[in-house]
Amino acid sequence: MIRNRHLRPTTLLPEKDRGRGAGFVWVAGFALAAYLGTAVAAGHQERLWGFAAAILPADGAAEAGNRLVGLASWYGSYFHGNPTASGEAFDMNDLTAAHRTLPLGTRVLVHNLDNDRAVVVRINDRGPYVRGRDIDLSYGAARALGMVRPGVVRVEITPL
Numbered sequence: 377m378i379r380n381r382h383l384r385p386t387t388l389l390p391e392k393d394r395g396r397g398a399g400f401v402w403v404a405g406f407a408l409a410a411y412l413g414t415a416v417a418a419g420h421q422e423r424l425w426g427f428a429a430a431i432l433p434a435d436g437a438a439e440a441g442n443r444l445v446g447l448a449s450w451y452g453s454y455f456h457g458n459p460t461a462s463g464e465a466f467d468m469n470d471l472t473a474a475h476r477t478l479p480l481g482t483r484v485l486v487h488n489l490d491n492d493r494a495v496v497v498r499i500n501d502r503g504p505y506v507r508g509r510d511i512d513l514s515y516g517a518a519r520a521l522g523m524v525r526p527g528v529v530r531v532e533i534t535p536l
Contacts (some may be wrong), residue, residue, distance in 0.1 A: 395462035446510030448486060448531040451503075461502040471520065473493060474503035474512040478535060486511065487532040488521040495520040496536065 418476045452468040460466050462480045473484065478499045487494040497517045505513040511533055513521070 380430045395520045416472060424496075442535055444510060444533045445489070446531065446533065447528055448488075448511045448513055448521075448523065449504060449506065449509050449535075450515055450523065451526045452515035452518075462500040464500060466501065466514070468515040470514055471517045472499045472514045473497040473517060474501035475492060475499045475510075477505075483536045484511075485534040485536055486513065486521065487534070488515065488523060489530045489532060491522050495519050 451474075454466045455466050458466050460472075461474075466472075473486070475482075475484070478484065480499055480501075482499045483496055484499060485494060485496050495517050497513060501512070504510070509528070511531065513523075515524070518524050521529070522532075
């Protein structure tokens, strides 16, 4: 016998009280999908999530030749060995990068506009999570670009 009716398990709840929030979740998900689909179809990728303009075309496929001038930062020893979005362990000395929208495995030419150095990196993680930044490079890629000391530089990003 249950002594406290207010603390009864959910399995004893009447059928009508179960799953009340499921309808809300379904409607909210549908509304978000409709909004994102409308924004992409109208060509307003730059308005999605308030980030800088996406370098993906409206159909979502990465094409060679699309370029973006933006800010790059780097990350290193604090994340070394942790899993990336692709599932592999992060190696701070590899030539890898994190990007919000490019497919994992995409190779990207990153050109430092301050000192004219360039490096090809592979996208293996998601980020950056700092507003206004467009790509996060590994320490190895930052060293190749000569941007370790300044930390954040203007770059041109070209998917290959």
